[in-house]
Amino acid sequence: MNETTPLVPVHVISGFLGAGKTTLLKSVLASEAFGDSAVLINEFGDVGLDDRLLGEIAEDAVLLSSGCVCCTIRGELSEALRRLLSRRQDGEIPAFKRIVLETTGLADPGPIASTITADPVLRHHLRPGTNLTLVDALNAVDSRAQHPVWEAQVAVADKLVISKADLVEEDTLAGLEAMLDTINPAAQRLGAEALRQPSDELFASGPHLQRFTPGQVKSWLGPWRKPPQHDPDHLGDIRSFRLGLEGEVDWTCLGIWLSMLLNRHGSDILRVKGVLHVQGDDRPVVLHGVQHTIHPPEHVEAWPSDDRRSELIFITRDIDAERVTQSLATFMDKVSDHPSPRILHA
Amino acid sequence: MCGLCGALGGESHWSTNIEDPEQAHFARRRARAYRVTLINRVLAPRRITIEDFQAASFVLATATGKREIVQDLGGVWLQAERMGGHELDPLDPAFLASLG
Numbered sequence: 001m002n003e004t005t006p007l008v009p010v011h012v013i014s015g016f017l018g019a020g021k022t023t024l025l026k027s028v029l030a031s032e033a034f035g036d037s038a039v040l041i042n043e044f045g046d047v048g049l050d051d052r053l054l055g056e057i058a059e060d061a062v063l064l065s066s067g068c069v070c071c072t073i074r075g076e077l078s079e080a081l082r083r084l085l086s087r088r089q090d091g092e093i094p095a096f097k098r099i100v101l102e103t104t105g106l107a108d109p110g111p112i113a114s115t116i117t118a119d120p121v122l123r124h125h126l127r128p129g130t131n132l133t134l135v136d137a138l139n140a141v142d143s144r145a146q147h148p149v150w151e152a153q154v155a156v157a158d159k160l161v162i163s164k165a166d167l168v169e170e171d172t173l174a175g176l177e178a179m180l181d182t183i184n185p186a187a188q189r190l191g192a193e194a195l196r197q198p199s200d201e202l203f204a205s206g207p208h209l210q211r212f213t214p215g216q217v218k219s220w221l222g223p224w225r226k227p228p229q230h231d232p233d234h235l236g237d238i239r240s241f242r243l244g245l246e247g248e249v250d251w252t253c254l255g256i257w258l259s260m261l262l263n264r265h266g267s268d269i270l271r272v273k274g275v276l277h278v279q280g281d282d283r284p285v286v287l288h289g290v291q292h293t294i295h296p297p298e299h300v301e302a303w304p305s306d307d308r309r310s311e312l313i314f315i316t317r318d319i320d321a322e323r324v325t326q327s328l329a330t331f332m333d334k335v336s337d338h339p340s341p342r343i344l345h346a
Numbered sequence: 347m348c349g350l351c352g353a354l355g356g357e358s359h360w361s362t363n364i365e366d367p368e369q370a371h372f373a374r375r376r377a378r379a380y381r382v383t384l385i386n387r388v389l390a391p392r393r394i395t396i397e398d399f400q401a402a403s404f405v406l407a408t409a410t411g412k413r414e415i416v417q418d419l420g421g422v423w424l425q426a427e428r429m430g431g432h433e434l435d436p437l438d439p440a441f442l443a444s445l446g
Contacts, residue, residue, distance in 0.1 A: 117360070252381050255361030255419065256388065260436045263423040294360040319437065327436045334446035335387050337380070 009129030010099045011203045017105030019134040020163040038096040114293035130203045133157035155270035241321035245310035247341035248279040266292035274312035321345040359418035391444040392430040
């Protein structure tokens with residue numbers, strides 16, 4: 001665990017074509033709060049990035065020859081990030097506190113995290129930051145129907161912003177919000193003002209905050225709006241559920257189970273995040289993953305109260321809570337040397 | 347680094363990230379040994395074994411003597427599937443039934 005060297009977060013602005021990513025980026029760059037940001041974009045837009053335009057990234061997904069599916073990386077992104085660090089080191093560009101990456105509208109942001117965590121250089125300097133996804137209220141339903149990547153963009157979001165909300169009827173907006181609740185009930189929802197006047201809140205509370213106060217531990221898991229009752233039209237094949245684990249968790253056993261699950265079903269585990277009471281450890285451990293990639297888990301200072309129940313949140317494609325619960329419970333019961341926690345799902 | 351084979355030490359898999367660097371040596375060795383024990387339980391029905399190699403990687407072996415080296419937990423399952431010829435799916439009731 002890296003407690004002394006501050007790792008630079010790489011925040012990701014994602015969203016389907018026309019959702020307003022460039023507009024948001026323009027606001028971010030105009031804001032004094034984000035003056036010390038380096039920016040990477042996939043494609044040139046009409047936004048004036050002047051000297052802060054530090055690189056252009058082409059889509060380039062490669063599978064490392066070792067064959068580990070956790071190591072799907074985007075080579076061009078990796079090179080662009082390395083170049084950025086080198087130029088900062090050489091004094092060619094000012095020091096920056098964060099990197100903001102705008103993806104193309106058709107990109108799945110999932111592999112960005114693995115690009116950082118799998119790279120032997122980048123992982124010592126950078127960490128995955130906050131995933132912010134913009135959702136176009138006008139075109140959300142059509143985009144979702146025609147492009148599966150839309151769901152992936154929503155599912156990986158730590159924060160969701162609905163754009164063009166003022167251009168649709170209230171009913172349409174309510175329907176969209178219900179749809180977002182089914183796909184990613186744990187994401188924090190930001191209002192339209194986040195687009196016009198972005199504040200520190202925009203990228204706050206990324207997944208790797210060792211400086212969490214105890215009170216932030218559970219809230220980091222997100223608001224968890226109760227998804228509507230099962231409605232196939234709304235839900236499609238996306239499932240989101242929360243597991244509660246009563247009792248200490250055998251971290252080694254959980255890690256083995258989760259790594260097996262991701263090996264076989266990683267592309268259908270759109271998101272997993274959790275706060276865990278690990279055996280023999282007084283401090284909570286936060287766990288966060290997107291598809292095949294689990295970000296380096298970290299300790300948080302302390303539990304907020306006597307309630308030390310572990311929680312795991314899953315967003316999956318066509319994998320339901322019963323299967324996961326049954327699998328984890330059986331696996332821990334049969335494999336671990338220690339008593340298994342009682343697992344409940346909501 | 348191992349002086350004999352030149353293997354670089356240290357795991358970078360996420361599952362090793364919460365181990366305490368203050369007591370790195372002993373605690374990590376113990377955690378690694380426990381990890382190997384548990385993986386062996388999982389692989390036993392497939393007649394595949396795993397051994398620690400210089401605390402830097404793992405060696406998977408089949409009953410027929412085929413051996414492959416893998417760097418970390420992320421690579422174990424894919425390689426074990428290749429060697430055993432079967433998927434290792436923790437959501438598969440048959441796989442769960444085969445454990446222990």
